[in-house]
Amino acid sequence: MGKDFFDGLGTAISRTARELGGKAENLYESQKMKNRIAGEERQIQKIMAEIGRIIYKRYLDGAPLEDAQRILCEQIDQRMDKIADYKEGLAGVRGRKICPSCGSSVEGNASFCPHCGAACTVREAEEDAGDVVEAAAEESEHTEETEQPEDAGHTEVEDGSDEREEQAEAAENAGSCEEEETAK
Numbered sequence: 001m002g003k004d005f006f007d008g009l010g011t012a013i014s015r016t017a018r019e020l021g022g023k024a025e026n027l028y029e030s031q032k033m034k035n036r037i038a039g040e041e042r043q044i045q046k047i048m049a050e051i052g053r054i055i056y057k058r059y060l061d062g063a064p065l066e067d068a069q070r071i072l073c074e075q076i077d078q079r080m081d082k083i084a085d086y087k088e089g090l091a092g093v094r095g096r097k098i099c100p101s102c103g104s105s106v107e108g109n110a111s112f113c114p115h116c117g118a119a120c121t122v123r124e125a126e127e128d129a130g131d132v133v134e135a136a137a138e139e140s141e142h143t144e145e146t147e148q149p150e151d152a153g154h155t156e157v158e159d160g161s162d163e164r165e166e167q168a169e170a171a172e173n174a175g176s177c178e179e180e181e182t183a184k
Contacts, residue, residue, distance in 0.1 A: 097121075
């Protein structure tokens with residue numbers, strides 16, 4: 001009778017072990033497939049983001065877009081403006097400023113960006129700036145009375161660059177840097 005008990009116990013343990021092994025293998029295979037699905041979904045998201053970058057680039061280049069695409073691109077512009085304002089505010093809190101060319105944070109008293117070499121405006125003390133502003137306003141009033149510019153409504157960026165395009169490139173570069181760090 002003791003032998004039958006131990007034989008039955010051994011058979012039950014073996015059967016349970018096989019069942020657990022099968023379940024573990026199924027769980028492993030299931031998780032492996034879920035990981036593959038997640039990997040493919042990440043690739044789709046990267047491709048979709050690239051499509052978005054292409055459409056946004058077309059928007060910046062002035063290509064005609066569908067209304068829905070144009071509206072989304074305008075929302076991107078609005079958000080980029082907010083980001084620029086936030087960066088300016090953050091830099092100001094830290095006693096720094098933002099390079100107008102590359103968007104890097106530089107020392108508040110720097111005349112040139114250490115990253116790209118572009119000229120950065122130097123903030124004057126408020127007392128000194130007040131005198132300059134008043135003199136400039138008087139000079140401006142005198143100039144307006146004597147001459148009218150031919151193309152008063154048209155302003156052009158000196159270097160021909162588009163600030164939004166530079167912001168888009170900076171955002172794209174920041175995104176690729178984050179992807180590289182994530183990959184490491």
